[in-house]
Amino acid sequence: MSGHAIVVGGGIGGLAAAVALRRIGWRATVLERAGELREIGAGMSQAPNALRALEELGVGGQARAAGVPTFSAGNLRLPDGRYLQRARPGDPTPLLAFHRADLHKLLLEGVPDGWLRTGTEVTGLRQDERGVTVVWDGGEARADLVIGADGIRSTVRRLLWPGTPPPRFLGRTAWLGIAPAGGLPGSITMGSGGYFLIHPISRGRAYWAYVTTADRPEVRYEKEKAEAARRLAAWHEPIPELIAATPDEAVIHIDICDLDPLPSYVRGRVALLGDAAHAMSPDRGQGAGQSIEDAVVLAAALSGEAAAGGAIEGALRRYDTERRPRTQATARGARADGRRTTSPAAHRVLTTMIRLMPAALWRQGITADGNATWRWQPPHLPVAPGR
Ligand SMILES: Cc1cc2nc3c(=O)[nH]c(=O)nc-3n(C[C@H](O)[C@H](O)[C@H](O)COP(=O)(O)OP(=O)(O)OC[C@H]3O[C@@H](n4cnc5c(N)ncnc54)[C@H](O)[C@@H]3O)c2cc1C
Numbered sequence: 001m002s003g004h005a006i007v008v009g010g011g012i013g014g015l016a017a018a019v020a021l022r023r024i025g026w027r028a029t030v031l032e033r034a035g036e037l038r039e040i041g042a043g044m045s046q047a048p049n050a051l052r053a054l055e056e057l058g059v060g061g062q063a064r065a066a067g068v069p070t071f072s073a074g075n076l077r078l079p080d081g082r083y084l085q086r087a088r089p090g091d092p093t094p095l096l097a098f099h100r101a102d103l104h105k106l107l108l109e110g111v112p113d114g115w116l117r118t119g120t121e122v123t124g125l126r127q128d129e130r131g132v133t134v135v136w137d138g139g140e141a142r143a144d145l146v147i148g149a150d151g152i153r154s155t156v157r158r159l160l161w162p163g164t165p166p167p168r169f170l171g172r173t174a175w176l177g178i179a180p181a182g183g184l185p186g187s188i189t190m191g192s193g194g195y196f197l198i199h200p201i202s203r204g205r206a207y208w209a210y211v212t213t214a215d216r217p218e219v220r221y222e223k224e225k226a227e228a229a230r231r232l233a234a235w236h237e238p239i240p241e242l243i244a245a246t247p248d249e250a251v252i253h254i255d256i257c258d259l260d261p262l263p264s265y266v267r268g269r270v271a272l273l274g275d276a277a278h279a280m281s282p283d284r285g286q287g288a289g290q291s292i293e294d295a296v297v298l299a300a301a302l303s304g305e306a307a308a309g310g311a312i313e314g315a316l317r318r319y320d321t322e323r324r325p326r327t328q329a330t331a332r333g334a335r336a337d338g339r340r341t342t343s344p345a346a347h348r349v350l351t352t353m354i355r356l357m358p359a360a361l362w363r364q365g366i367t368a369d370g371n372a373t374w375r376w377q378p379p380h381l382p383v384a385p386g387r
Contacts, residue, residue, distance in 0.1 A: 002026050002384070003144035003312070006134050008122045008156050010037050012100075013291030014149035016108035018115060019057045020299035029141060030111065031134065033121035033150075037108065041100045042252060043207025047071055048094045048368040049084040049376035050289030056378040062106040068262045070199045073366045075122065076354055077189040081236030084354045085362045087185065094368040095285075097199035097207065099178065103288070117281070122150070125159050125270065132269050145269040145312050147298070149291070152257065154276035159265045167257040170281055170335065172342055173214035175228040175253050177246035181206040181238065188321040189235060190354075192347040196232065196239055208242050211282070213342050217255040219358025225251040240298025256281055258335055261328040261338035269312055270366030271298060276368025280331035283338040286373060290327050293376065297322055330373055337352050 002025045007014045010032035018028045046054070046067065074087030075096065084202045087093070106118075124135035133147045147331065148156025152167050182204030189196040194212030201207050210228055221227040228251060229243045243251075259279045265272045274291030298319045305315035340346045354362070369375045 004028070005145050005147055005242060006031060006132070006141060006143040007147045007149055008134065009148070009150035009274075009276070010034070010116060010118070011149065011151060011274065011291075012104055012107060012288045013276075013294065014147070015104065015111055016053075016057060016292045016295035016342055017147050017149055017273055017298065019059065019107055019110040020295040020381065021302075022110070023058060023381050023383050023387050024299045024303040025387060026299075026302065028115055029143065030116045031120040031122055031136065032116065032118045035119045035201065037116060037118050038101065038104070042178050042209070043097055043099055043201050044103070044288060045072065045095045045097045045199055045285045046103070046289055047285060050286075050292050051094075051096065051128055052376070053289070053292040053378045056065040056296050056381050057107075057110065057292070058108050058383070059106050061130070061244065062109070063096065063103070066102040066106055066160060066202060067098050068202055069093045070095050070097040072097075072186035072188050072197060072199055074363070075185060075187035077187055078351065079189055079191045079235045083356070084351055085359060091363070093186075093366070094374070095186075097201050099201045099205070099207070120173045122155055125156065127268050127270060132371075134162045135325070145316070148270060148272045148276045149274050150276050152259065152275045152279035154272065156270065157262075157276050160270055161262065163261055164262060167259055167279060169217040170256045170258060170338060171213055171215070172211055172256040172281075172338060173217070173219070173253065174209055174211040174256060174282075175224060176207070176209045177225070177228075177243065177251045179206050179208065179242045179245040179250075180204060181242055181245060184238065188340065189239065190347065190351055191235070192344045193342060195341050196235065198238075198242065204243060208239075208246075209282075211256065211338070211342060214255065217257075220253060223248075253299045258331055261331070262324075264320055265324055266316040270315065271316045271319055275297065278327040278331050280327075281334040283341060284330060284334040284373065286330050286334060290330060293378065294319075294323055294327070296378045296381060299381055303382050326376070333373075
């Protein structure tokens with residue numbers, strides 16, 4: 001079985017889905033509402049599970065070339081600079097850090113010319129037993145299946161699951177930035193009520209994020225960089241320096257939200273993928289990684305069903321059965337981690353536990369197979385001839 005899919009959304013999840021479909025011999029049309037396809041935002045890390053999924057998509061080499069090893073999970077500090085755990089020189093790390101644009105670009109390069117249509121905001125969907133019609137202002141198109149990869153405020157989800165609650169504000173807010181600063185190894189500094197993350201990224205830059213508690217969403221400041229700098233003025237070097245070195249316009253302020261678990265990611269011939277299905281708090285660094293996993297599993301289910309002579313609906317049901325437990329457990333864990341790492345009440349207990357943990361045990365937990373989420377192995381995608 002091969003066919004044609006419409007992917008709604010050209011973020012990391014949507015592009016990963018298009019690359020995966022191409023691998024198995026399908027055709028895809030990616031509809032993106034933005035007039036120009038570019039990933040804005042700051043940086044991110046990818047763990048071994050997502051890196052294996054990228055290998056399966058055929059872009060593992062490009063990911064290894066674009067990513068920078070980061071020791072964020074190995075260097076845990078307190079705001080006064082003391083280390084709770086410290087990576088040794090020469091230690092390996094399985095985490096790679098990226099500028100979001102670099103990860104987005106390497107996936108885009110795997111999408112054939114002519115598959116992407118920008119400036120197209122999907123507003124409607126109709127499906128019957130033979131296919132799905134997708135509607136936008138001024139046009140429509142039909143395909144064998146539709147993948148809703150349109151992010152946390154997904155239109156596809158709203159159209160097909162109208163009763164679903166909106167994203168939930170998690171009582172936390174974050175400032176993010178990219179500064180010219182080479183040679184930083186990556187670290188997390190755990191304060192009472194918030195943490196500061198540093199990842200080295202390509203071309204001698206560092207990505208930073210400060211995540212802290214907030215009573216309500218949408219509180220914004222006239223000078224966001226100055227506000228972040230004020231809050232972190234007494235924290236250890238290089239934190240104040242990094243903020244100072246960040247261009248004002250490169251500081252982003254966002255509120256942290258996630259989705260309550262959905263009862264299903266699939267309805268007929270439509271499947272949700274990535275943040276549209278399971279937007280999660282960023283505290284495990286897994287949101288985009290899970291969307292790349294989704295793409296591989298969905299393509300594997302389609303090719304497996306083809307081998308069995310089955311129908312698209314069956315493949316999507318298999319995708320749903322496989323992905324929902326893992327992604328929802330990851331989202332639950334991320335939500336709980338976020339509460340723990342930013343709660344002033346939990347701070348002393350958490351930092352004491354980390355300090356008392358033998359270094360060897362801590363290091364074991366951050367090896368490639370050190371935790372259950374990172375241990376995941378992708379299904380093998382049968383690569384179609386010429387792909
Ligand atoms: C502070 C922070 C840090 C993070 N750090 C990490 C990390 O370290 N590692 C990690 O793996 N993840 C991380 N994440 C999560 C990650 O950013 C998301 O999970 C990921 O970007 C989701 O990708 P997506 O393609 O599903 O959705 P999106 O990136 O939201 O893409 C959706 C796309 O759909 C388009 N669209 C929306 N509606 C329509 C429509 N109606 N029609 C057509 N197009 C539409 C949008 O324009 C957009 O291009 C972090 C998130 C945050 C907030």
